[in-house]
Amino acid sequence: MEGRPRDERELALRAQRGDSRAYEELVRPHQEIAFRVAYVIARNAADAEDATQDALVKAWRALGRFRADEPLRPWLLRIVANEARNRRRSAGRREHLALRTATAFSGEAAPSPEDTALDEERRARLLAALEQLPEPAREVLAYRFLLDLSEDETAAALDVPVGTVKSRSARALDRLRETYEPRE
């Protein structure tokens, strides 16, 4: 898990006293991860945006119940994920997760066209296999490995105990292996 910013507690206390600028400063670093957590659930950017926006306002209103000595991110992600889940439930939609792999490589040396094609193909297959998993398995893997959330953060976003995150992750990886067999 990421180290907690030194002044997060101070910002949280100020925000709890009604300082909206402190709240902005407190929440701003977490907006991107919050939006992506919502996107995994909502499966489209517009619904994820709406869910995140509403969740950020709800979090502001619920800030009095936040314990300032604890890290903000799991608390915030729980609210965001709940909002996204509620919206999806009420909308009754079942959309495919529109995740795509980025085409750019982060490595220093440019890969050969053959390697690039092979890598693209492998990544696309892995993502397709992930998308075919049942929702609980897909979400836990997306949070743990695509978004690199900690177990605590994943537990908050899924609203389950940490132990469930561990066991669910292991089972989800097993299922993923069954459908995704990398070609050597």
Add this chain to the structure above:
Amino acid sequence: MNLESELRALHVDWPDTPRFRLEPARRRRRTRYALAFAILVAAVGVAFAVPESRGAILRFLHLRGASIEFVGTLPHADERPLTDGLGDVVSLTVARSVIPGLLLPPLDRRPALHFAPGEIISLVFEHRGAPVLLSELRGGGGSYLKKLASFGTNAEPVRVGGHDGIWITGARHVVTYPRRPARLAGDVLLWETRSATYRLEGPSLTKADAIDLAESLRKG
């Protein structure tokens, strides 16, 4: 590479993170500006004399989210581009949360939406080859647009899609927004609905053109 590592190395192309509005909209009432629009309509459309004392208010007209004060001498204000100081670009969701009756031009590509303190959403777009500034203010809320006009500026009551409005034309006037420096403005169409006050400004807009354009706006 094991499966966990492969997942971590996927480089997912996430959608761009929108800009979120973190402070909930404050809703305040301005009871001191409770004058009826009918009074405004009766009072406009006339020439305004210059008072003897500098800055004296000759007439005070207003909508819920905007006022027009006719004064003897205009305060200092700079000439600035329409796009100046509009505020941060925000998402459509945020703009809608600020202005529930958000209006947008019927264009294939939506112009950038800007949010400024005082619950104002502004957008600049091209209309018949010239830029137009559309500003939308939450009606009856905390936002307040003030226009200071002097001799040579006329205000004429108009109807925009069934709503009351004012066409301000003639000599340039000074427009002030909350927490923004004043600037000189040209011909402007103002109108209001129950939920918002709207303002259209463009260097080449005629009255008919401005009303046509206002009535072509669609709820965003």
